[in-house]
Amino acid sequence: MDLNRLDAVFAALADPTRRAILARLASGEAGVMELAKPFAMTQPAISKHLRVLERAGLISRGRDAQRRPCRIEARPLAEANEWLERYRQFWEGSFQRLDSLLDELQSPPPNPDPTSDKDQQP
Amino acid sequence: MDLNRLDAVFAALADPTRRAILARLASGEAGVMELAKPFAMTQPAISKHLRVLERAGLISRGRDAQRRPCRIEARPLAEANEWLERYRQFWEGSFQRLDSLLDELQSPPPNPDPTSDKDQQP
């Protein structure tokens, strides 16, 4: 899992416009104009949002005449999901096995450099 | 699920320092100094990160003499997870039931106002 990309993925998901775009793309490809239509926002603004999504790997784009249809690429969502999974213990009922789970995850000492390409284990 | 909070949650998770702090807190409470220690960063910077995490609901803080121990609050992580779950279909193998799944999710027309408190369905 590319942990540097987690930054970009979570940052991309932090904007409601971009989440709505992903939601729209979940039901199939769409061009920029089509994606822009629901929003009180200009086309360049949408293009910027699409660039953010693309740099996060969350969408890819093809070519269909003048259109540049966008397609959802959910792999990064899976990576975000993997990251979150490590904390599932905290929101799912039984904290009983917490200690053994922590052992299992064998938390190493925290990383002194946040720019490093490796997250800590929970 | 508080969808406005999703903005804050994903934004909080977009920073590697904050993810590392959460990872540390997953193994138990810690004070600010203790959290700051692994990072090449001043204490006020860490305090700012903690405020971001707190506003996202990802941590809560107690009082122990001078210390303000931080505790992880994973509820928002569960909410982020719920949001991601809606896209699980895209990263898990069988796309065969995609159409019926989309029907099941009955996507409404996209939201014209991204500041609204409601996301679209995928």
Added chain:
DNA sequence: CGGTTATATAACCTTTAGGTGATTGATGGA
């Protein structure tokens, strides 16, 4: 009281994010 420790806050700086309007580029059709 005075000093030490832990944390928060203020003022500031630089970079990035999210938006705008205007323009440019690519493609297809009359």
Added chain:
DNA sequence: TCCATCAATCACCTAAAGGTTATATAACCG
């Protein structure tokens, strides 16, 4: 060829993010 359409890019603005140093606040301890 000329024009319309879809989308990207440019120059610009404002606000927010992430860091700094210096200072203030709060609680304990001698």
